[in-house]
Amino acid sequence: MHTSAATFPDLAGSAVVVTGGGSGIGAALVRGFLDQGARVAFLDLEDRAESGGALFLPCDVTDLGALDAALGRARETHGATGILVNNVANDTRHATLDVTPEFWDESMAVNLRSYFFAARAVIPAMREAGGGSIVNLSSISYLMGQAGYPLYTAANAGITSLTRSLAREFGPDGIRVNALAPGWVMTERQKALWATEEAVSAHLARQCLPRPLVPGDMVGPALFLASAASGAITGQVLPADGGVVTTG
Template structure:
């Protein structure tokens, strides 16, 4: 467990994280629990061992709800169950994604629909599910995980980058629609973060060297380095910030 800056308003907050038991999502769950948040998360794979580790680290256990996020009714039911146990969701972290590599010419309709269902559709319906509770409370924070891959114009996964661009557009539209209700919606766009999956599947020596050469900070980014940006966006520390896409990538893309 890494020590992070404290965000007192997250203590006791009801937080829902998609894909919260592995990769960057696991770092998010750990970091949020260290703040005292009540965390529920969904994923397809068994999260029991991870929950055991979190209980040893924090003295409390996250609520793990097995769920395929492409099954919208199941996702909605999981959010309802989390709200029933922890209270209406204060913070939604739309994190789950799949960046399986593919070329344009090999994509068929089934793959396209599968990719959008994971990487974009689930974000919309998770947000739709938490918004009534946030409106009732007059506050709330939704953080949508995007990626700098679409900002860079990367080839190699066009369905995924299309969804990333859609996440930014969705973020802006929801921020505009629900700002009057006190609800903030922002996107967090990591660079290449070297999770176990990334290292195992795609981190070739040549590819890593080429990417690090693009970064102002020429080192491999770790999942834990995404936690404090997430905590900032989730908390009242960013209370005047909404509709934004914040890149945390070691200095590859720039805005402004």
């Protein structure tokens, strides 16, 4: 697994919360922050990666009461959250003509609404502390005009807009808000459900870097956006996709 070889001294001892940290990219991010010496809490339905050393808080982020309570428990254990990584997502494939109002609501609840309310919950303490960093995981899927999961791409476009609006609103409080947009990362879920040999070959042909991306590839960019190393960067979207959005 590719992981960050860089050290960000300001992350040591910082209180970090990662949503969707129980598997895939989220689990890699949890381990990455732990390796920096951060105090990490993560929210998920279950801890499939068994991320030892981190505080696991079972939570359905679509339940706003449960989300608020879990973030409160993270604060009680580790102190005020200085870094929030909104990573939770559900990219279940679906066809436009099959979408019901109920599925729309469910999809937006996990992929977009939880990002807003998690940020809203931690911002007051960040403001009181004089600053903080929020990293929102988006996706290049909405930049590529991909079919097959229109609600997911719509939510990710919303994440980008939300990122920029929050950055503008809370920049005067020293709170930075950026988005990280992964390409097609070969998580266990992707490999089990959609990463056929044909599909992977076609996607790699669009990348500048001709190798599959793995969850650890997202760690360095996320640590950078969370740390003081990116102290002058806010309201931005950083693609980590092997070069797809460059080549189109």
